[in-house]
Amino acid sequence: MKENLDFQFLKPGAIRTRYAPAPTGSLHIGSARTALFNYLFAKKNQGSFILRIEDTDISRNESIFEKEILETLKWLGIEWDEGPDNGGSFGPYRQSERLEIYKKYLKKLLDENKAYYCFCTEEELDAQRQEQMSRGEAPKYSGTCANFAPEEIKKNLGEKKKYIIRFRVYPQKIIVNDLIRGVIEFDTTLIGDFPIAKFLEYPLYNFSVAVDDIEMKISHVIRGEDLLPNTPKQILIQEALFLHSREEKLSLPSWVHLPLILGSDRSKLSKRREATAVSDYKKDGYLSEAIINFISFLGWNPGTNREIYSLASLVKEFSLEKIQKSGAVFNLKRLDFLNGFYIRQRSIEKLTDLCLPYLIKSKFISIDSKKRYIINEMKEIISFNYLEKIISIYQERLKKLSEIVELTDFFFKDKLEYAKELLKWRQMKDEDVILSLNRLEIVLSKIQEEDWHKDNLQRILLAEAEKNSNRGELLWPLRVAMTGKENSAGPFEIAEILGKEKVLKRMQEAKCLI
RNA sequence: GGUCCCAUCGUCUAAUGGUUAGGACAGCGGGCUUUCAAUCCGCUAAUACGAGUUCGAAUCUCGUUGGGACCA
Numbered sequence: 001m002k003e004n005l006d007f008q009f010l011k012p013g014a015i016r017t018r019y020a021p022a023p024t025g026s027l028h029i030g031s032a033r034t035a036l037f038n039y040l041f042a043k044k045n046q047g048s049f050i051l052r053i054e055d056t057d058i059s060r061n062e063s064i065f066e067k068e069i070l071e072t073l074k075w076l077g078i079e080w081d082e083g084p085d086n087g088g089s090f091g092p093y094r095q096s097e098r099l100e101i102y103k104k105y106l107k108k109l110l111d112e113n114k115a116y117y118c119f120c121t122e123e124e125l126d127a128q129r130q131e132q133m134s135r136g137e138a139p140k141y142s143g144t145c146a147n148f149a150p151e152e153i154k155k156n157l158g159e160k161k162k163y164i165i166r167f168r169v170y171p172q173k174i175i176v177n178d179l180i181r182g183v184i185e186f187d188t189t190l191i192g193d194f195p196i197a198k199f200l201e202y203p204l205y206n207f208s209v210a211v212d213d214i215e216m217k218i219s220h221v222i223r224g225e226d227l228l229p230n231t232p233k234q235i236l237i238q239e240a241l242f243l244h245s246r247e248e249k250l251s252l253p254s255w256v257h258l259p260l261i262l263g264s265d266r267s268k269l270s271k272r273r274e275a276t277a278v279s280d281y282k283k284d285g286y287l288s289e290a291i292i293n294f295i296s297f298l299g300w301n302p303g304t305n306r307e308i309y310s311l312a313s314l315v316k317e318f319s320l321e322k323i324q325k326s327g328a329v330f331n332l333k334r335l336d337f338l339n340g341f342y343i344r345q346r347s348i349e350k351l352t353d354l355c356l357p358y359l360i361k362s363k364f365i366s367i368d369s370k371k372r373y374i375i376n377e378m379k380e381i382i383s384f385n386y387l388e389k390i391i392s393i394y395q396e397r398l399k400k401l402s403e404i405v406e407l408t409d410f411f412f413k414d415k416l417e418y419a420k421e422l423l424k425w426r427q428m429k430d431e432d433v434i435l436s437l438n439r440l441e442i443v444l445s446k447i448q449e450e451d452w453h454k455d456n457l458q459r460i461l462l463a464e465a466e467k468n469s470n471r472g473e474l475l476w477p478l479r480v481a482m483t484g485k486e487n488s489a490g491p492f493e494i495a496e497i498l499g500k501e502k503v504l505k506r507m508q509e510a511k512c513l514i
Numbered sequence: 515g516g517u518c519c520c521a522u523c524g525u526c527u528a529a530u531g532g533u534u535a536g537g538a539c540a541g542c543g544g545g546c547u548u549u550c551a552a553u554c555c556g557c558u559a560a561u562a563c564g565a566g567u568u569c570g571a572a573u574c575u576c577g578u579u580g581g582g583a584c585c586a
Binding site for chain 1: 516517518519520521524525526527528529536537538539540547548549550551552553581582583584585586
C-alpha cells in the first residue's frame with residue numbers, strides 16, 4: 001500500500017480538496033466527517049479546501065438546506081477557502097450555475113462520438129433489464145441507439161423525441177488507485193454505456209462531478225466508500241474529456257474512500273433509525289468541539305493513546321495513512337463522554353451563556369426589556385451571577401446542555417411536587433422525617449443571613465448531624481425537601497443559592513406533605 | 515442476483531513477522547460521599563474459521579464464513 005502514497009511528494013499548496021454536498025437535507029454526521037477530513041487534509045498540507053454545492057438536481061424549495069449546511073459547517077469550525085458564498089478563482093461553486101460548462105463538454109463528447117443520443121423509452125429499457133436479469137446477466141444498456149446515423153439522430157431530435165445522453169464505454173479494465181485501499185480493478189464490460197445527461201442542460205451526477213473535479217483542479221477526492229463504485233465511471237469521463245497524453249495523468253485527482261459510518265445494526269447510518277443531522281445534536285446541547293473530536297475518530301486515529309483533540313490539533317496530527325478501512329459504528333455513549341468532558345472544560349460564564357437558551361425555552365426564565373433575568377413563576381429578578389452559581393454546581397453532572405432544565409428546575413419553581421416517600425433515607429419512618437425536619441428548622445433559622453454560606457452551613461449541619469451519629473437522616477430529607485429529587489448536587493451549595501427564606505419554606509412544605 | 519469493499523474486546527481502535535495482544539468509551543466492583551455526578555483504584559472482555567509460508571503469524575498467501583456498499 002505504501003507505494004501508493006505518492007501524494008506525500010506533492011508540493012505544499014498543491015493540495016486542493018473539496019466537499020460537495022447535495023443540499024437535499026441538513027448536514028448529516030457522515031457528511032460532516034467527510035467535510036472534516038477534506039478540511040484537515042488540505043490544512044495539514046497548506047492546501048485549499050473547496051466547498052461546492054451539487055444542486056443540479058434540486059428543486060427550489062430544497063435550496064434552504066444549502067444555507068443550513070453552510071451554517072452548520074461554520075458552527076463546527078470548518079471554514080472553506082473557496083465556496084458559493086466567498087467565491088474563488090474556479091467558480092461558480094454551485095453546480096446549478098455551471099450548466100453552460102457542462103453543456104460545452106457534453107457537446108464535445110457528442111462531437112467526438114464519445115457519447116451519443118439515446119431515444120429508448122423507459123419501458124424498452126425496463127424490458128431489456130428484465131430479460132438480462134432473467135438470463136442471470138448484469139443489467140446494462142444493450143446499445144440500441146449506439147450507432148444511429150447522423151440523419152436519424154437529426155430526425156428524432158427534430159421530432160422532439162425524448163432522449164438522454166449516453167457515454168460510450170469500450171471494454172477495458174479501469175484501475176482505481178485508492179490511497180487507502182490500494183489498487184482496485186473494475187471491468188467496464190459490466191458497466192455498459194451509462195447515461196451522463198437527461199438533456200444538454202441537465203447533466204447527471206457522475207458527469208458533473210467528473211467535470212468539476214478537473215475544472216476546479218481538485219487534487220484529492222476524499223469521500224465516502226459508498227461512492228467507490230461510481231469512481232470508474234468518473235475516471236472514464238475525465239479521461240475522455242481531459243486526458244490527451246500520458247503526462248497529463250498527473251492532473252487527474254487521487255481517490256480516497258472513507259469507511260462508512262454505521263448505525264448500531266452495522267448498516268449505513270440512516271435517518272430512519274437514529275438521529276443523523278448535526279443540527280439535531282447541536283439543538284440537544286452537544287458542543288462543536290465534542291462533535292469534531294468524536295467524528296474525527298470515526299475511521300481515523302492518530303496512532304497514539306491521546307484521545308482528546310481540538311480542531312487545531314487535528315490539523316497537526318491528521319494523515320491519510322491512519323484512516324481505517326472498515327466501517328465504524330456510531331457510539332452515542334462515547335459522544336456523551338466527550339461532550340461531558342468539553343462541558344467541564346468550559347468557563348462558568350460561557351457555560352451559563354450556553355445553558356441560558358434552554359432555561360428560557362423551557363419558560364423558567366425570561367429576559368425583560370431592561371435585560372434583567374426573571375424567574376417567571378415567582379416574578380423574581382435574578383442576576384447573571386446567580387445563574388452562574390446554579391450552573392456551576394451542575395457543570396460536572398452535565399452530559400449535554402439540554403439536561404440543565406430538568407437538573408435545575410427546582411430553583412425556578414415556587415412549589416415542588418414529589419412523593420413523600422422520597423424524603424425517607426433508608427429505613428426512616430414518617431416520624432423520623434418530621435423529627436429531622438424540625439431539627440433542621442431550628443438549626444437553620446438560628447443562622448444569620450450574613451452567615452448563610454455553604455461552608456458555614458456545612459460546618460453547622462454536620463455538627464448537628466454528629467449529635468445523632470447519622471448524617472443521612474438529616475441531610476437526605478434536607479436535600480429532597482429543597483430539590484424534590486432523588487439525585488442532585490450537594491445540599492450545602494444548594495441551600496446557599498436558594499437562600500434562607502426559601503429553604504425554611506421548603507422544610508415547612510415537606511412537613512405538610514407528611 | 516452481479517460487481518466491489520471489509521474483518522482485533524460490546525463499541526472506537528493500537529500493535530507495519532517476536533508485546534503477558536495496549537489504550538479509550540461502555541459494563542462491573544471498590545475508595546471518597548447524604549444521593550447523583552466528578553475523581554482515584556481495580557476487574558471482565560478480542561485477533562471469525564481452516565490451510566499454507568516461516569524458527570516464529572493478529573500481521574504475509576490462499577480458501578471458507580460472515581458483514582457492508584453500489585447497481586438493479
